[in-house]
Amino acid sequence: MTKTDTAPPLAGSANRQPGRGIRLPDETGAVVALAALVGILGWLRPSFLDPANLWALLGQAALPGLLAIGMVFVLAMREIDLSAGAVFHLAAVATALLIEAGFDPWLSALAGIVLGASLGLVNGVLATTLRLPALVVTSGTWWMIQGLSLVVGKGQTITPPGADGSLFTTLSAKAFAVVPAAGIVFIALALAMHIVLHRTRFGYRVQAVGSNPRAAAYAGIPTARVRLLTLVLMGAMAGLAGVIHGGADGAIAPGDGSAFGLLAITAALIGGTSLSGGHGSVIGAAIGILIVQVILSAMTLFGVDSAWSTFATGALTVLALALDRLVRLWRNRRVDGGQDHPFD
Amino acid sequence: MSDSPILFVRTVAKRFGGTVVLEDMNLTVERGSIHAVVGESGAGKSTLIKVLAGIVRPDRGTIEYDGKKVTIGSPDAARKQGIGVVLQQAGLFPERPVLANLFVNGEPLHNGLISRREMEARSRDVLRQLGLAVDVHRPLSDLAPGERQLIAIARALLENPRLLILDDPNSALDRRQSERLFAVLRGLKARGMSMLYASNRLEETLAIADQLTVIRNGRDVLSKARQDLTASEEAMIGQLRQSLFPLPPRALPTLAGTLRPQITVAGLGGGRLDGICFTARAGEIVGLAGLAGSGASNLLAMLFGQQKAREGKVRFPDGDGLPRTRTEAARRNICLISGERGNGLMPDKSIAFNLSNVVVGARDWGTRWYSPRMALGRAARQIEALRIRSAPEMPAGSLSAGGQQKVIIAKWLEIGPQVVLLDEPARGIDIGSKQEIYALIRQMAASGCIVLLHSKELSELTGLCDRILAFRQGRLVGEIADAAMDAGTILKLIAADEPGSEHRQSRRESAA
Numbered sequence: 001m002t003k004t005d006t007a008p009p010l011a012g013s014a015n016r017q018p019g020r021g022i023r024l025p026d027e028t029g030a031v032v033a034l035a036a037l038v039g040i041l042g043w044l045r046p047s048f049l050d051p052a053n054l055w056a057l058l059g060q061a062a063l064p065g066l067l068a069i070g071m072v073f074v075l076a077m078r079e080i081d082l083s084a085g086a087v088f089h090l091a092a093v094a095t096a097l098l099i100e101a102g103f104d105p106w107l108s109a110l111a112g113i114v115l116g117a118s119l120g121l122v123n124g125v126l127a128t129t130l131r132l133p134a135l136v137v138t139s140g141t142w143w144m145i146q147g148l149s150l151v152v153g154k155g156q157t158i159t160p161p162g163a164d165g166s167l168f169t170t171l172s173a174k175a176f177a178v179v180p181a182a183g184i185v186f187i188a189l190a191l192a193m194h195i196v197l198h199r200t201r202f203g204y205r206v207q208a209v210g211s212n213p214r215a216a217a218y219a220g221i222p223t224a225r226v227r228l229l230t231l232v233l234m235g236a237m238a239g240l241a242g243v244i245h246g247g248a249d250g251a252i253a254p255g256d257g258s259a260f261g262l263l264a265i266t267a268a269l270i271g272g273t274s275l276s277g278g279h280g281s282v283i284g285a286a287i288g289i290l291i292v293q294v295i296l297s298a299m300t301l302f303g304v305d306s307a308w309s310t311f312a313t314g315a316l317t318v319l320a321l322a323l324d325r326l327v328r329l330w331r332n333r334r335v336d337g338g339q340d341h342p343f344d
Numbered sequence: 345m346s347d348s349p350i351l352f353v354r355t356v357a358k359r360f361g362g363t364v365v366l367e368d369m370n371l372t373v374e375r376g377s378i379h380a381v382v383g384e385s386g387a388g389k390s391t392l393i394k395v396l397a398g399i400v401r402p403d404r405g406t407i408e409y410d411g412k413k414v415t416i417g418s419p420d421a422a423r424k425q426g427i428g429v430v431l432q433q434a435g436l437f438p439e440r441p442v443l444a445n446l447f448v449n450g451e452p453l454h455n456g457l458i459s460r461r462e463m464e465a466r467s468r469d470v471l472r473q474l475g476l477a478v479d480v481h482r483p484l485s486d487l488a489p490g491e492r493q494l495i496a497i498a499r500a501l502l503e504n505p506r507l508l509i510l511d512d513p514n515s516a517l518d519r520r521q522s523e524r525l526f527a528v529l530r531g532l533k534a535r536g537m538s539m540l541y542a543s544n545r546l547e548e549t550l551a552i553a554d555q556l557t558v559i560r561n562g563r564d565v566l567s568k569a570r571q572d573l574t575a576s577e578e579a580m581i582g583q584l585r586q587s588l589f590p591l592p593p594r595a596l597p598t599l600a601g602t603l604r605p606q607i608t609v610a611g612l613g614g615g616r617l618d619g620i621c622f623t624a625r626a627g628e629i630v631g632l633a634g635l636a637g638s639g640a641s642n643l644l645a646m647l648f649g650q651q652k653a654r655e656g657k658v659r660f661p662d663g664d665g666l667p668r669t670r671t672e673a674a675r676r677n678i679c680l681i682s683g684e685r686g687n688g689l690m691p692d693k694s695i696a697f698n699l700s701n702v703v704v705g706a707r708d709w710g711t712r713w714y715s716p717r718m719a720l721g722r723a724a725r726q727i728e729a730l731r732i733r734s735a736p737e738m739p740a741g742s743l744s745a746g747g748q749q750k751v752i753i754a755k756w757l758e759i760g761p762q763v764v765l766l767d768e769p770a771r772g773i774d775i776g777s778k779q780e781i782y783a784l785i786r787q788m789a790a791s792g793c794i795v796l797l798h799s800k801e802l803s804e805l806t807g808l809c810d811r812i813l814a815f816r817q818g819r820l821v822g823e824i825a826d827a828a829m830d831a832g833t834i835l836k837l838i839a840a841d842e843p844g845s846e847h848r849q850s851r852r853e854s855a856a
Contacts, residue, residue: 220674
């Protein structure tokens with residue numbers, strides 16, 4: 001111990017002890033923003049704080065939220081999956097059609113999730129064998145999957161026969177009469193996957209690959225497999241969300257979920273996951289999607305034309321990006337004394 | 345034109361983050377002369393040159409060029425002043441044709457369009473001078489490394505600079521190309537051009553320089569005209585480096601050679617390599633010498649499962665052959681430590697995270713959980729052992745280059761590697777860390793690792809290795825041990841000219 005103390009401090013080297021406990025978790029910003037938003041809205045419109053309204057909000061956030069959970073893993077790996085929204089839709093349509101064809105609803109739901117996972121597998125196999133970024137691959141498969149669900153669903157709204165479906169009663173049922181089942185699944189998965197990302201070997205590998213893919217490969221981390229598994233996870237999440245959508249809402253319109261992929265990215269960004277990879281926060285993303293939903297519902301609450309909601313989502317994305325970037329630049333300035341990348 | 349020096353560098357200082365690269369650098373370049381800057385890599389040569397090229401801004405100090413005080417704020421500003429620069433890692437575009445690479449950012453225009461004919465006409469002379477017979481319409485990546493280096497020099501010459509700055513220009517050249525380059529440089533000098541020539545090969549530098557400045561730890565320690573240099577000073581410059589290396593325990597290597605674990609390579613070929621045979625035993629450091637493109641790096645990549653072998657047999661101490669992937673290599677305790685920036689570090693993650701790279705990331709046995717607390721413990725241990733001056737929670741990118749390299753080595757030490765492959769492990773780091781890393785390498789060998797060390801710095805090889813294998817153009821051309829190990833002998837082996845270069849060229853043309 002004394003050895004390090006007596007060593008002459010190298011000029012400028014980082015030998016000061018970091019202040020423990022001062023570092024706030026990455027999700028702090030998002031939590032504060034959500035609390036402030038809810039507080040202001042509740043103050044302006046007390047009806048907003050009505051538990052039924054809040055639970056409904058959670059239910060609406062659950063579907064894109066499930067996609068956001070998967071997306072955090074993808075972003076933490078320094079990739080982007082554009083096809084998630086399309087996978088969501090195809091899984092929903094396929095499940096509905098299977099039920100319509102007389103299969104057991106639970107089996108059909110499982111098939112929907114497996115379908116989502118295998119679409120993720122296709123993305124992953126393409127990305128790893130062609131050595132392309134997932135962004136490039138999924139910009140193609142997004143169209144293909146979208147096209148498939150149009151073909152399979154014949155471009156019409158599908159209403160699976162809900163009469164017998166035990167699945168649908170379960171999914172549209174609300175625990176304790178208020179909490180939507182989808183919301184419970186969402187919260188449980190968000191907590192579980194947060195632990196997976198930060199406390200398991202798989203999560204460690206995802207972050208390592210995202211932080212520096214070359215260094216990860218040189219350290220013997222099986223980067224191709226990590227990439228594949230992450231995209232499969234993303235697909236399975238999208239599939240699960242699709243299945244729940246079919247179950248909870250009872251009707252699947254052709255345009256459903258088309259924006260979910262981008263919405264998931266927005267949520268992850270708001271929650272402190274950065275596009276440059278290396279780290280991510282699933283809980284942050286869950287809060288992020290809630291922020292988006294709160295803002296959207298606030299707009300309806302204040303009577304803003306719903307046509308503006310798309311614009312608002314976009315503006316929120318840009319805002320989150322800008323904040324992330326500014327914070328990062330500021331931190332780099334402090335660490336490197338104003339020099340961005342000395343040797344590059 | 346006056347006779348006053350063309351360039352003054354006065355008390356220039358520069359630090360990157362925590363590392364002081366230039367502390368107090370002074371330099372005077374006379375008109376129409378070749379001024380050499382010699383020093384170990386990591387001494388600050390490249391940074392000095394980047395300052396003059398407008399790539400790096402100095403923190404302190406003045407630069408006087410052509411009688412005026414100047415600030416060189418960007419590479420473009422340097423160009424406008426008439427400073428031509430050939431960097432060590434020349435910013436060339438491998439996919440673009442040779443011609444396009446020759447005229448980057450200065451294409452001759454004809455009616456507003458780039459005139460290819462004029463580019464050809466202008467480049468013809470320069471290329472002939474440099475002895476380059478290449479098809480200028482082929483992509484640059486088709487050229488051999490030496491030829492690419494000459495293209496970078498040709499590009500600088502085409503801008504007709506008054507001061508030409510070269511950073512280790514012949515590191516990739518074979519002897520013939522090297523001599524050709526020197527002839528060209530002397531011709532340019534005769535026409536009045538001034539040159540600043542940085543190198544870490546003293547012998548060559550002495551052959552061409554008019555003046556000489558020795559740089560150490562970011563300071564100029566000696567500056568003299570070539571003819572004033574006494575023999576003892578020459579010897580001193582040569583010996584500066586020797587003290588860097590730890591003394592090897594000489595008793596070990598000759599003892600009971602057959603019983604120790606060893607790695608046997610027989611007839612290995614693939615990529616550039618052909619018919620490589622050698623044996624390396626635990627406890628010794630085997631050096632691999634070779635210029636860029638000689639295949640020495642490829643050999644390490646193959647042993648690490650990063651490149652496929654075409655033929656041949658390899659037997660590792662664990663009884664198996666070549667690993668098929670890097671993951672398999674890591675799990676079999678074979679490690680590759682590369683000095684190339686970006687190959688080993690996750691700069692935004694903590695030191696603790698980085699040190700778990702192999703233990704948690706590469707292996708698939710043990711617990712499935714990643715425990716940050718265990719990672720911190722691991723990091724604390726390695727930080728103590730390797731004297732890394734930081735705390736486990738700090739981002740690895742906040743360390744100095746030497747500290748970062750120690751982290752990379754430490755993450756492999758965590759698994760107790762059996763075979764240690766080193767690819768220029770001490771590139772671009774400060775002298776102090778270098779010394780510590782050399783001592784570490786020695787320690788690894790002494791503790792029973794098989795160590796293969798590839799370096800372009802010959803002093804590193806002679807100072808550290810027990811024996812040295814010399815590579816030239818994909819073949820093993822010799823083995824040197826003990827007393828015969830000196831830079832001159834190695835250089836003769838790895839850079840000897842041979843019909844090979846022409847042969848290669850004609851083969852490329854027939855393939856086209």
